[in-house]
Amino acid sequence: MQQSKIVFYGGAGSVTGSNFLLDTGTEKILIDCGLNQGTDEATGLNTAAFAYNPADVDYLVVTHAHLDHIGRIPKLVKAGFKGTIYSTEGTRVLTEPLLRDELMLMMHENHKNPTQPPLYEEKDIDAAFKLWKGLNYHEPLKLGSVMLELLNSGHILGSAIAKFSRGGKSIAFTGDLGSGNSPLLPRCEEPTGVDYLVMESVYGDRTRTDADRRERLENVIEEAAKRGGALLIPAFSTERTQDLLYEIRTLMTEKKIPSMEVYVDSPLAEKITAAYTAHPEYFAPALRERVEKGEKIFSFPQLHFIGNVNESHGLTTAPNPKIILAGSGMAQGGRVLAHEEFMLPDTKTTLLVVGYQAAGTIGRRLIEGASEIELYGKKVPVRAKIEQIYGYSAHMDAEQLVEFVNKIQTSVKKVFVVMGEPAASSTLVQRLRDYLGLNAIAPEAGESATIEL
Numbered sequence: 031m032q033q034s035k036i037v038f039y040g041g042a043g044s045v046t047g048s049n050f051l052l053d054t055g056t057e058k059i060l061i062d063c064g065l066n067q068g069t070d071e072a073t074g075l076n077t078a079a080f081a082y083n084p085a086d087v088d089y090l091v092v093t094h095a096h097l098d099h100i101g102r103i104p105k106l107v108k109a110g111f112k113g114t115i116y117s118t119e120g121t122r123v124l125t126e127p128l129l130r131d132e133l134m135l136m137m138h139e140n141h142k143n144p145t146q147p148p149l150y151e152e153k154d155i156d157a158a159f160k161l162w163k164g165l166n167y168h169e170p171l172k173l174g175s176v177m178l179e180l181l182n183s184g185h186i187l188g189s190a191i192a193k194f195s196r197g198g199k200s201i202a203f204t205g206d207l208g209s210g211n212s213p214l215l216p217r218c219e220e221p222t223g224v225d226y227l228v229m230e231s232v233y234g235d236r237t238r239t240d241a242d243r244r245e246r247l248e249n250v251i252e253e254a255a256k257r258g259g260a261l262l263i264p265a266f267s268t269e270r271t272q273d274l275l276y277e278i279r280t281l282m283t284e285k286k287i288p289s290m291e292v293y294v295d296s297p298l299a300e301k302i303t304a305a306y307t308a309h310p311e312y313f314a315p316a317l318r319e320r321v322e323k324g325e326k327i328f329s330f331p332q333l334h335f336i337g338n339v340n341e342s343h344g345l346t347t348a349p350n351p352k353i354i355l356a357g358s359g360m361a362q363g364g365r366v367l368a369h370e371e372f373m374l375p376d377t378k379t380t381l382l383v384v385g386y387q388a389a390g391t392i393g394r395r396l397i398e399g400a401s402e403i404e405l406y407g408k409k410v411p412v413r414a415k416i417e418q419i420y421g422y423s424a425h426m427d428a429e430q431l432v433e434f435v436n437k438i439q440t441s442v443k444k445v446f447v448v449m450g451e452p453a454a455s456s457t458l459v460q461r462l463r464d465y466l467g468l469n470a471i472a473p474e475a476g477e478s479a480t481i482e483l
């Protein structure tokens with residue numbers, strides 16, 4: 031019986047920093063190389079040397095283009111990785127603007143704090159893309175002694191479950207699993223015949239009830255317009271912004287919400303939206319057909335992409351009501367902070383939180399009802415109305431995660447629950463044991479496991 035070893039270097043005991051090593055004995059395959067985000071330890075973890083020698087790694091397989099899955103790839107290359115990087119073509123296309131934007135942020139931080147240099151340089155990004163090959167879903171690829179297949183995980187454009195097979199055994203790394211709520215993407219696929227599963231658990235202990243999300247969004251926009259102020263939506267540049275633009279366009283063209291100006295205040299989100307527009311092959315079939323017939327799903331007269339910072343500052347005095355989508359998605363950095371500083375003290379403002387907010391982030395504090403938050407070192411009172419719609423989350427909730435495993439469990443011998451806060455991961459472990467009678471564990475960072483593969 032052949033054996034392989036998995037080491038949970040990152041994304042174990044935490045949501046972010048996804049980084050797993052599959053050592054088959056003949057090849058070393060890394061799955062994701064993400065940034066740690068949102069915690070006090072994150073910076074230390076990101077700057078620390080890799081716990082393995084990157085030069086020894088043969089392949090890097092990337093599940094999807096979120097920073098907590100891709101953010102340390104140029105650092106890996108800088109540290110000596112010379113293997114091949116594989117992902118879907120969609121992931122490859124989205125990753126480039128995200129990494130260049132992240133480098134800009136790190137350089138900006140470095141100006142303020144000279145002891146904190148960027149993790150990598152421009153040339154490391156260039157070098158990473160020289161090693162990178164885009165694949166199609168279900169295009170089998172031989173990586174030494176194992177076969178790789180990417181399945182659609184329905185989370186963001188190009189997101190994949192990475193399935194590795196050898197000698198009749200297989201292991202699947204889920205990356206992040208889409209909730210089926212995206213108005214743009216097809217639903218997550220279920221891998222078949224999987225013996226081992228390394229699965230995400232972001233919402234491992236929470237169930238969402240926002241099935242009528244478009245109606246909720248309609249109500250929030252109508253209410254915000256009635257309050258007469260700005261509707262500020264901290265939104266991730268990737269997927270969330272495109273989901274919302276599509277929904278707002280639909281509501282506005284169907285005249286279900288009042289006509290008002292919509293500003294996407296993020297040059298990165300503009301680039302990512304352009305990448306989405308250029309790759310309709312990743313959309314759900316019905317939508318793809320509409321796009322191929324010429325419908326511009328991310329374009330309407332009231333929509334403006336805001337490029338430079340002066341224009342961004344100008345938004346504070348732009349006529350109300352208005353909708354502003356700005357990064358970052360957890361209100362933890364980016365242009366949204368300047369808008370919050372000005373708009374949160376105003377009772378006319380509505381701030382809408384969509385999707386997961388990590389512990390310790392400003393977004394999390396706002397939904398927990400904080401009466402003031404600290405921005406740029408000063409206290410800002412929160413008088414704005416805080417709204418929340420979970421239905422746009424790009425992640426499966428607790429019930430969906432259990433159901434996902436339930437559908438494929440006949441072959442599953444063991445589930446490694448990762449990429450969740452400890453309470454979420456342990457809750458999911460317990461449910462998989464109790465409801466499905468499965469062997470499930472939540473490994474700690476640095477732990478390893480031997481599997482039959």
Ligand SMILES: [Zn+2]
Pocket residue numbers: 094096185206
């Ligand atoms: Zn993700």
